Amino acid sequence: MISFALKYSKAFIGAVIGFAAFTAPFATVTSAASPDAAAARPEPSSSSAAAAVFQRFQQLLRNPSDLAKARAYAINHIREVDQKQATLMTLHLENAQLAYLPKLKKQLMDDAIQQELSASVLEIEYNLDSMIKMVKNAKTRALLQEVKSKGYQLWSSEGVYYPVMHYSGYKQFRSYVNKDIAVYIDLKAAEYDQPSFSDGALLLPWDQLLERALAYESFAKQYPKSSRAEAIRRHPLFSRIFFGSSNTPVYDYSQETNKTVISPDVRNAYEKAVAKGPKDSELLSKIGRLLTLLDQTNNEFTPEIERFLEQSVNG
Structure with a gap:
């Protein structure tokens, strides 16, 4: 039981994720979305002109070295295409950025580059633009400029600097795309x-974490045919709700009782969510069944609880 946090936290170490808190508890996805994107978007160019813009964007996107040009082209010309084309441009840009991200991360993992980045942060406020000006090595500066121009941001975890998707930058596309993707952008930008x-520790209260998971669940339910629905359904936040992270586990060992028990803060957040959240939520239904089992074990993490989590969450 003592090794619970180590056993389950390994699956969740990786890219830092999260959502910004929503103003209303357990808000549905519709409340997070803006007015209908189609009603707000400007009139596109003629169909032939729009097709030419779309084709040019696709040509640029085919070559990874032109990713920065493709992104800039999308920013400058997305208003000239129709809603379907704008949606495809936005999704294809995200796909291309995600595909290029591992290569950029590998380049940044160079020891000399990491050392220079760490040294520059000691002298300035942690900011990508400031770091570009501060670093002295031309290779490092060019790499940081590539991070920025291709639409990424630089984050740090446990002293290591790495690129991440800059989803806030996608907000400039949301008034041109289909409504499901506009909502998707809202969620990903809030997460960014x-x-x-971060660093294996929870940065938000558990009730806010549950709100974010419920917003994801609402998106997948509201837009089941969205091209991003499956990615949302498989989001690791759903597992973190039940297992926590390496530095903020859901269950912890108590030396007083010699038992591994659920954190009181987590239990309180579970109970509040079940009481006030949507009644048709599959996530809250699982939490409700878990609370019933925990009542029977006096909040102790037992083999029965472990089996339930394996079957209901990891199954």
């Missing part, structure tokens, strides 16, 4: 703006 976990 205020991560829920």
Whole structure:
């Protein structure tokens, strides 16, 4: 039982994720979305002109070295295409950025580059633009400029600097795309703006973490045919709700009782969510069944609780 946090936290170490807190508890996805994107978007160019813009964007996107040009082209010309084309441009840009991210991360993992980045942060406020001006090595500066121009941001975890998707930058596309993707952008941008976990520790209260998971669940339910629905359904936040992270586990060992028990803060957040959240939520239904089992074990993490989590969450 003592090794619970180590056993389950390994699956969740990786890119930092999170959502910004929503203003209303357990808000549905519709409340997070803006007015209908189609009603707000400007009139596109003629169909032939729009097709030419779309084709040019796709040509640029085919070559990874032109990713910065493709992104800049999308920013400058997305208003000239129709809603379907704008949606595809936005999704294809995200796909291309995600595909290029591992290569950029590998380049940044160079020991000399990491040392220079660490040294520059000691002298300035941690900011990508400031770091570009501060670093002295031309290779490092060019790499940081590539991070920026291709639409990424630089984050740090446990002293290591790495690129991440800059989803707040996608907000400039949201008035041109289909409504499901506009909502998707809202969720991903909020996740970028205020991560829920960093360095293996929870950065937000558990009730806010549950709100974010419920917003994801609402998106997948409201837009089941969206091209991003499956990615949302498989989001690791759903597992973190039940297992926590390496430095903020859901269950912890108590030396007083010699038992591994659920954190009181987590239990309180569970109970509040079940009482006030949407009654048709599959996530809250699982939490409700878990609370019933915990009542029977006096909040102790037992083999029965472990089996339930394996079957209901990891199954």
